[in-house]
Amino acid sequence: MMLMMSTTTHSFDLQPLQLAFGERVKLGVSLSRYTAARVGGPADALMEARSSEDLVDFCSWLWQTELPFVILGGGSNVLVSDLGIRGVVILNKSRRVRFGVDERGRKLPVDLGAQQPLLVWAESGMNFGALARQAAQRGLAGLEWAVGIPGTVGGAVVGNAGAHGGDMAGNLLMAEILHHQGYGSSMSVRREHWPVQKMGFGYRTSALKRRDIGTVPLQEFPYQPGSIVLAAVLRLERSTPQAVQARSDELAAYRRRTQPLGASMGSMFKNPPGDYAGRLIEAAGLKGIRRGDVEISSLHANFFVNRGLASARDIYELILIAKQAVLEHSGVTLELEIELLGEW
Numbered sequence: 001m002m003l004m005m006s007t008t009t010h011s012f013d014l015q016p017l018q019l020a021f022g023e024r025v026k027l028g029v030s031l032s033r034y035t036a037a038r039v040g041g042p043a044d045a046l047m048e049a050r051s052s053e054d055l056v057d058f059c060s061w062l063w064q065t066e067l068p069f070v071i072l073g074g075g076s077n078v079l080v081s082d083l084g085i086r087g088v089v090i091l092n093k094s095r096r097v098r099f100g101v102d103e104r105g106r107k108l109p110v111d112l113g114a115q116q117p118l119l120v121w122a123e124s125g126m127n128f129g130a131l132a133r134q135a136a137q138r139g140l141a142g143l144e145w146a147v148g149i150p151g152t153v154g155g156a157v158v159g160n161a162g163a164h165g166g167d168m169a170g171n172l173l174m175a176e177i178l179h180h181q182g183y184g185s186s187m188s189v190r191r192e193h194w195p196v197q198k199m200g201f202g203y204r205t206s207a208l209k210r211r212d213i214g215t216v217p218l219q220e221f222p223y224q225p226g227s228i229v230l231a232a233v234l235r236l237e238r239s240t241p242q243a244v245q246a247r248s249d250e251l252a253a254y255r256r257r258t259q260p261l262g263a264s265m266g267s268m269f270k271n272p273p274g275d276y277a278g279r280l281i282e283a284a285g286l287k288g289i290r291r292g293d294v295e296i297s298s299l300h301a302n303f304f305v306n307r308g309l310a311s312a313r314d315i316y317e318l319i320l321i322a323k324q325a326v327l328e329h330s331g332v333t334l335e336l337e338i339e340l341l342g343e344w
């Protein structure tokens with residue numbers, strides 16, 4: 001699903017936002033330092049959410065006033081246009097974590113020792129790889145596949161991130177969702193606990209990403225998210241720090257051998273059924289080709305790497321070239337795994 005935000009049809013008065021949130025609103029901030037590919041133009045306004053309470057306050061206000069906005073986690077699965085994003089970008093830095101919680105993420109009144117539930121609650125802005133490392137240090141297994149995946153817990157829930165046979169759908173017990181109904185003065189928000197079954201997970205997708213849950217379909221209001229992930233409760237398994245670390249190291253080493261270093265968005269396209277996007281791009285003869293400072297990696301052709309001062313336009317043009325070449329060579333229409341933000 002591509003979220004297109006128009007720069008041409010809207011112009012927004014940001015003064016009410018500044019009056020409501022004061023110095024927390026930063027104007028005209030370049031997004032290139034907040035994206036993994038290190039590209040992207042300015043956000044009209046940027047606000048940093050330091051807790052899930054901030055997320056609730058910001059999003060509620062923005063839904064009510066109908067100002068366009070987008071949540072940015074690690075910016076590792078998005079390509080932000082060089083023209084930037086009109087409206088507000090909420091940078092998610094909510095990072096609290098609690099191990100040994102109940103299924104709603106609540107701290108237990110007493111320490112149950114070996115009987116403590118093998119669950120962790122994390123706010124959605126927590127770095128997912130760092131969470132996996134914290135679990136490893138405690139001898140808790142189950143998240144080894146996530147070591148080396150950049151980005152936040154929230155981004156991983158929305159996109160059902162996965163690797164090495166694991167994925168978010170396999171670990172998630174419950175997501176705390178901020179859900180809204182309606183817009184403007186008739187808007188109301190609710191914090192809900194969604195069990196994994198309600199998330200509509202599929203290969204690198206979820207009900208939130210598709211926006212097929214909620215009262216307002218994407219095409220009617222494309223420039224605000226329908227629901228927000230505030231936090232998640234994930235299942236873990238008892239192990240030892242040594243065993244979890246050994247498995248994490250093994251998977252990290254595999255990643256280093258098979259994926260290029262450098263600024264990128266990870267896999268550009270989804271793997272089509274029964275095949276690999278990287279193999280198809282390589283078969284079309286595109287490994288190593290460049291457009292400006294962007295290179296289709298000669299190590300893994302589904303990675304498009306910024307070798308210096310790449311623009312989003314360079315990356316976008318390489319996307320079109322790769323799609324066309326694969327279609328002509330193999331008859332397969334590749335689907336983007338990453339999301340385009342801004343105007344293209």
Ligand SMILES: Cc1cc2nc3c(=O)[nH]c(=O)nc-3n(C[C@H](O)[C@H](O)[C@H](O)COP(=O)(O)OP(=O)(O)OC[C@H]3O[C@@H](n4cnc5c(N)ncnc54)[C@H](O)[C@@H]3O)c2cc1C
Pocket residue numbers: 036070071072073074075076077078092124125148149150151152153154155156157158159160161162163225227228229230264265266267339
């Ligand atoms: C080097 C590299 C390796 C990678 N390897 C993998 C891999 O092995 N497996 C894999 O699945 N992915 C991989 N990725 C892609 C990416 O890291 C994951 O998709 C990650 O989970 C995205 O998280 P994020 O916080 O960066 O999301 P962002 O890119 O910031 O956002 C992605 C989307 O989710 C929305 N969003 C983010 N947070 C929230 C929230 N709290 N509530 C509602 N919406 C939200 C955003 O608005 C946007 O639409 C890789 C990327 C890179 C750069």
